Each structure stands twice: as C-alpha cells, then as structure tokens.
Amino acid sequence: MAEISENIVEKILKENIKNQDTVFVFPTEIAASLWADRSIFVTDCQAVALERFLAWDKFKGEAVRSENQNKISVPSTMRQIFVSRLIEQNAEKPFFKSLISEKYSKTAESFSTWIASILPKLGMWKEYFEKNSSQKDAEDQDLLVLYEKYTEFLNKYGFFDPAWEKPPFKSNGKHYFIFFPEINSDWEEYKFILESTKEFITLVNVPDFSEKNNFNKSEVKFFNNSRVELKNIANKIFELHHQKKIDWQSMAISVPDMELYGSYIDRELELMEIPHVLRFSRPLSGTPAGNLFNQIKECVSSKNSYDSIKKLLLNDSLPWKNPELAQKLIAFGQENHCICSYVYGGEKIDVWEKSFGDAKYKDFEVENFYNSLKTYLKKFNQAKNFNSIRTSYFEFRNKFFDMENCSDSANKILGRCVSELGALIDLENQYDCTVPSPFDFFAEQLESKKYLEQASEFGVQIYEYKTAACAPFDCHLVIDSSQASLNVSYKDFSFLNENKRKKLLNRDESNVSDKFVQLYQLNSLKEPAYFTCAERTLDAYAQPVSYLKMNDLRNEKILFSENPYNLEKEWFIGSENCEFPPKITEIQSKSFKNWMNFQKIVPVLQEKAVDAVTELNSKSAGNAGENSIYVSKSLLSKFYDCPRKWLFACREMNLKEQDKAAVLLDRFAAGNLYHKILEIYLKALKNNGFHLEIEEDKLEEKYEQILENAITEAINFDGEGNEKNCFLKKELLKTTRPAIKRTILNFIKEFTKIFNNCEVDDCEGELRIQDEEFNFTFNGRIDCLLKDCENGQYYLVDFKNSDLAVPKNLYFKEEEFKTSEEGENLQSAEINKNLPLEEQNFPDFQMPAYTWLMEKQKNICIQNAAFFSINEAKVWPVFGYEMQRRANSKKEIPDCEKFKKTTEKVIEFVKNYVQRIRIGDFKLNEKVQNYEKCSACEYNSICRKTFNVGKHE
Helix, strand or coil: CCCCCCCHHHHHHHHHCCCCCEEEEECCHHHHHHHHHHHHHHCCCCCCCHHHEEEHHHHHHHHCCCCCCCCEECCHHHHHHHHHHHHHHHHHCCCCCCCCCHHHHHHCHHHHHHHHHHHHHHHHHHHHHHHHCCCCCHHHHHHHHHHHHHHHHHHHHCEECHHHCCCCCCCCCCEEEEECHHHCCCHHHHHHHHHCCCCCEEEECCCCCCHHHCCCCCEEEEEEEHHHHHHHHHHHHHHHHHCCCCCHHHEEEEECCHHHHHHHHHHHHHHCCCCEEEECCEEHHHCCCCCHHHHHHHHHHCCCCHHHHHHHHCCCCCCECCHHHHHHHHHHHHHCCCCCCEEECCEEECHHHHHHHHCCCCCHHHHHHHHHHHHHHHHHHHCCCHHHHHHHHHHHHHHHECHHHCCHHHHHHHHHHHHHHHHHHHHHHHHCCCCCCHHHHHHHHHHHCEECCCCCCCCEEEEECCCCCCCCECEEEECCCECCCCCCEECCCCCCCHHHHHHHHCCCCEECHHHHHHHHHHCECCCCCEEEEEEECCCCECCECCCCEEEECCCCCCCCCCCHHHHHHHHHCCCCCCCCCCCCCHHHHHHHHHHHHHHCCHHHHHHHHHHHHHHHHHHHCCCCCCCCEEEEHHHHHHHHHCHHHHHHHCCCCCCCCCCCCCCCCCCCHHHHHHHHHHHHHHHHHHHHCCECCCECCECCHHHHHHHHHHHHHHHHCCCCCCCCCCHHHHHHHHHCHHHHHHHHHHHHHHHHHHCCCEEEEEEEEEEEEEECCCCEEEEEEEEEEEEECCCCCEEEEEEECCHHHCCCEEEECCHHHCCCHHHCCCEEECCCCCCCHHHCCCCCCHHHHHHHHHHHHHCCCCCEEEEEECCCCEEEEEECHHHHHHCCCCCCCCCHHHHHHHHHHHHHHHHHHHHHHHHCCCCCCCCCCCHHHHHCCCCCCCCCCCCCCCCCC
16 A cells, blocks of 8 residues: 555645635546545535536536537437448448448448547547648548548538547636546547646646655465455455454445456355445446347347347346247247248248248247247338337337336336437437438447446445546455556557557557556555456466566465355364354355255155166166166166266256257268168168169169158158158258268168178167066167078178267177277277176177077077168178178178177176166266266266366266
C-alpha cells in the first residue's frame, strides 16, 4: 500500500468541497458516485450536490461543447444505419477498393460494425493525413470517399459528429478538478485544450509510485493455478471481514475477464457465504432471454437447421407455452436427421417437411407446431421496417409464449429489447431512413447494447478491471494480475497498419497499464491493494505483472489454514492435533445433515444392489428360467475389459451421455448398410436355391439383379429395426449409390470366388441355448453359414467393415499352430494358469462361442471359419484346412479339432462370468483396468476409480 498520510483525492475534496463553484471530474461514473458518497464522511459537509461530481464523458458534454448549436449530435445508431446503407450501395456498384474488396462487395454485411467504428476517427485522420501525407494509396482513397459520403449524410439530416469537432472549453464560472485524465482513452484529443486553460482547470495526475516518493512497491501473490487463486481470494475477504472488521460492501474485486472468471468467483464466494454483487454489464444478446432475436435470425438464415431450431426451443429462459411439444419436435429432428435444408436440382428442399411426409408414424401435432413456428419465424425476416419487426415479435410472443410464467429477469430483458426496437422505430420515423435488412440490423444492435441487471447493493462489489480503479474502497482485490490481463494500451487510428499509423501520428501507442495498477494501490484506503495471479489460468499460462513484486506461493503447502472446509476435512481424516472447526458454514451443516439422513437407507440399498443386478440380467434372458443369467459375446468382451464398464453399459442401465445432436451418418452407418445389403442378397440366394457362382470375374445377370434389389431395399431400411429410412439419410445414400455398389460388388466377387459352389445355409440366424447346470442363456447372431456342396463341410463367416475391425487375438497359445509373421494380425493369447482368470489374456469370444452355439443348438459341426472384411474384400481364415485352401493362405491355422481348445477356454470364461454376476463380483483389477484404459473410457466421469500423478491407482 502507498505509504502516504492521506489520499490525494480526499485531500483535494477537503480543501475545495465548500466552494460551490468547484466541480470534480472522475474517469468513470462509478468513481464519481462513490467519491460523492465518501465526501460526506471525510469532509465537514453534511450534503453535496451530485452535479458537482461528474464522469469524464459527462464533463465533455457539459464543459467542452461544440459550437454547432443548430445541429444535433449524431446518434451512434444513425452511424450504423449510414454504414448499412453504404454497404448496400457499394454492393450495387462498387466504389471501395481497399476497405471492402470488390469480390466481397455482395456479402460485406459483416464489415458494418468495423466501418462504423472508423467514422468518429475520420475527422482527426483527415487532418493528420492532409498535414503529413503527400501520396494517396487505395486505402487512403477509400477513406476519403468514406469521409465525403459520411459528411453528406450528416448534412442531409442536420447532424454533427462530436468527435470531429474542436470545441472550446466553457467554464461557466466553474473550476474543474479533473482526476487522473491520462487514463482516459481519448485524453490525447482534449489534452491541448484543457492544459491551456489552467485558470479554470486543475489536472490531478496519477502520483508517481517510485520509492523516492515514499511509495512501496506492492506485491502480487503468485499461485499454482486459478482454482487455488480464487479460493485464496475468498479466504482473504473472509479474513478481512471477520478479523479486520471491514464491511462486505467496502471491498471490491476487479476482474480482467468477467466472462471467464465470473461464475467461478461467484461459486467460491457462495461457498464461504460471502454476500456479493456482480457489477457486470453484458450485451443484451449475451443474456439468455435477449438472445431470442439472434436465435430467430440463425433459424431464418440457416433455413431452420436442426441446430438452430434446437437452440431456440431449448432456451428455457423463454416462457414457452408448450415445452413438451418443443421437446417432441427436437426429438423428431434428431431421429430423422433433419440437419439442414438444401437446394437440389433447382428445388428448395425443406428437410423437416419432407421428413414429416416420409415418416412412418405421423404426429400431426408436432408437424403443425413446426409449420406454425416456420411461418412466424419467416415474418421476422420479411419485415420491411422496424415497426413490422415489433408487430412480428408480439404475434410470435402471443402464439408461443406464456408471459404469466415469464421470470422477472427475462421479462425485464425482453422489455429492454423492445425498448431498443422502439428507439429504432423513432429514428426511422423521424428521419425517414431505412436499412436493407431491418431484422438483421436490429439483431446486431442488441449485440452492442449493454445491460446491467439491477441487484442488491449489499455485499462485496465485483467489477470489470479498470472501471473501479479510481473508486474509494477499504480494500481493492485484483485477480488474474498477469502481464497480459492488466495490459491497457490505447491506439489511435487502429484501422491503419502499424507503419502507416506511426508515420501519420509520429508517436507510439499510449500504454497506461502501470497507472491503473498505481490507482488501485492509491484507492485501497485501509488495507493494501491485494493482487493475485496464477501460473495456470482457466484458459492459458501466465506470468505476474511486472509492476509489482512477485510473492511466489506455488509450492506453499499451507495456504488456507483457517478455511472451515479445510479444517473439517483435516478433522475427518484424523490429522494430528486437528480439532473440529469452531465454526462451519450453513452449506457444511446442511450437507452433513443430508449425509446423515442418507446413511439410514444406505445399508438397505447395499443389500439389494446385487439382487437388483442379477434380476436385471435374468429379465434379459427372457423365459429361459428363474434367475437365468443372460450371456452374449459383446457382454463377455465388456465384462472382461472392465466389470464396472459392463455394469454402466448393460442394456438395463444403459448409461450414456445425453446428446441432442443430429448426425447424418454415424461411424457405424456404412458397416450397417453393407451388412444389410449382404443379408438381403444372401437370403435371396437361399430362398431361390442359388449357389455362389462366378465365372471369369463376372457375376451372372440374375446375381447382378439380386444385388441391385438388395442395395435399393437396404438404402430404404434405416438400420435400426425400422422398414423405412429417414428422408435425408435416404437421399444421401442415393447420391452415393454408385460408390456403395462398387464396394459391395467388389466384395461379392471375391467372396464368391473363395466360396464358389457353396450354398447359403443360414444368414443373420439367431442362436440361443440354455445351460441348465449353470443356469445361463447364451444368445448370438451369425452373419453367414455356408455349406460346401462337394464335401458337406460348413463355413462360418463373419463380416467386418474393414481390416481394422478384425480381432487381433484369435487363439490361446498352442505350439502346434503359432501364427507366422505374415499373420501378425492373428496373434495368439498367452495363457498363464497361475494368474486369476480375469488377468489372463483372452481371445476374441466370437468364433469360439458361435461354433459352440451351433454345435449345441443345431448339432452342426463347424469345420471352417473366417472373418471377411468388406471394404478391402479380403478374407482372414480362423480355422479349418479347407478354409486355408480356399483362401489360398500361407498362414498356419488350426483345424477345427485344435480350435476346440480355445473354445473350451472361452466356455470357462463364460462360467466364470455367470458366477461373478450372480454374486455381484464387480471388483476391478489394477493390472487390467490400468491408467491407459481408464483414461480413455467413456464412463470415467462417473466411475470412482482414480489415479495419482504416477498413474497408480
């Protein structure tokens, strides 16, 4: 803290407050208002006129006025209207060469905000340009054209731009004390005027905080990460209030990035039960309710894409009359992949309307809701003026909103949006000016209009950085005091490149970062200003601001010794010499009571947990018998990969992350389609009594026709058990039909060559057996079973979409059939019989289980088996000498008798699985469920298995 006897602002107030002609000017309205309040307590005055405490912007309007008494200062909205119309004119006949490239002239609406920001600086630019530049380039020429057209616009409507004026100072008999003017962004524009009128103006500059002037350099506390930093801030405030007796409202937190840090600060202060007020103004469109108009704009511009409709209908800040119907529409869009509308063959396709017409089950209520929504949304975009937008809004509100259930906050924000629309209507009527796209213009205006919701005045004040630097508080606290976050620099003519800007101005940009740091120190009146920073912030890495001394606390172990949460934790874990905290928060108290109440029912839940899991699995087994455990190849794989993952993923619990995204084709779509084509094709061969036949690498015409029919039928089939595919997915598959046919035809040719003269015995056949001894039911489904017409041998074939999907471990290791180097993808699984079963490397369960099921259910001995990848049209033999011969494979594979050893081991795994499910044994094994596997698991956010830094459990 600055070691001075008295604050400089307080000193000047005491000396001059009694002079009624003295006016005090502060950089912000916050500082002016709070110093006015404080002046009553630090001076002899019982009351002061608020008119004597001005913000910088208000001072400029009162004392530094233009001579244009017959003209009106141009409203900022009229600047935007001018630019919007200018861009439209440029699109019709381009006159800009550099500001807007000619090739972008037709789609330059996004340039409007940037060009509007240039207008106030054009007057000063022209003055500097005429003095310091002798040649004009394309950019200069465009700026001159912009200057001329803007001047014409101002003259036409009787406006003047105050930023273009060089107004004289008018004292009106007042003497002004202007505090810290050098931190104002436009100080350079007024500097000469105000410094030349010293008889009426006293400039109070930011004090020099050097050591020779008796100022000590404050420190910045440097923490390891932002979580620790914010917890420290909460603890510091708690300490200041309870130990130093500083009122909550006499402390202020300044935050460089309120969007990023605001919610986290709010949470930490809530945990410590610290009352606080968030002084954060956001754009109207940045509020949930105010975002309505942007969401409507997105719906219209995207032709009612699924994402835009979803965002609008899921905006729960809006008082929807029928939220259930909105949810049904979203569900319909997701199920039918209504991603976007499009133009095809010159026809505009509304994917929602086509999907409703193509849907298997009609829901006319949902369809009518969409049609009504589409009609009302379109009215906004069709509005020819701002008044029509207001009419459209109230029609939309009456149709879809129940304002009786509208929250007070949302109602105020919507009312403010309508007020802004009313201001546009007034300008439109008064000046008879229109814009090309009124609704787009209105939505963009809401992005620039700030809104600060009224909140309680009591509590710690939380401001955006800079706004409260000049305001008096007993203690200022500044978080994220990094070099980047506290940087404050002003750059005139920022629309020019750096070389041209420096040449024109002949000066560098103004950097006042150090002055803001000094002001926070100066105006922290009872306690030193408290600066903190974290090495790892919420979104990056940082280093402390260089204007302060760093107090490195990154390796400090004891930071929150008096924190009630820490004390409670230490007491619970039994730390030495740790007593229960003398005082706990209400949150802690409620949490403890809830925990105690929960303990009363926990034993009952634990006792029933195992029975519940067993019962769920028994129900899955159908009518197989009482307490019969359901088994399948996929369940075995999941269980031995991780029992807990099996539990989360089993079909009865079916835990999965909720996702309302609509995707056109998921990662399984291609595989499902190919499998469906093959199923239809092979069943047709079986039903017609056709063998697999091919001559000279060409299928007969009858086989070609069967394939064509299979592709058509599969495209119409949705792959999820329904006979009808959704409209958009079906249309896309139709456009890719040639590529689909090429892939599947290439596969069928190779498949037929290898299994030539075989007949289809079964396809997509259901397998189901019940083991009475261990009381389990095993289900499976085979892709294809072929029978050799010459020797009567059977071939079990499973289709995989690609080589990558072919299992790696196919056998337990047996010396007689080690795989060769060429068969590196067909590795054997090592067996160590001394290991628990779950720790042994197990093979893929599919082929062993299915050959066993075929033998048990159909009394068929499978002599050969193979995987067949569809995309690569490549066979991967698993067992059987005849299979090896047909595949012309040099890989050494076992015959069916040797493969039975693998099958026997798999049956052992099945029985172990059934026993563990029945007793509720879901324990994890760290040798199996290791860090690499768990970190990639989709359920790691709800699983309680954790790892330390060394990746040990």
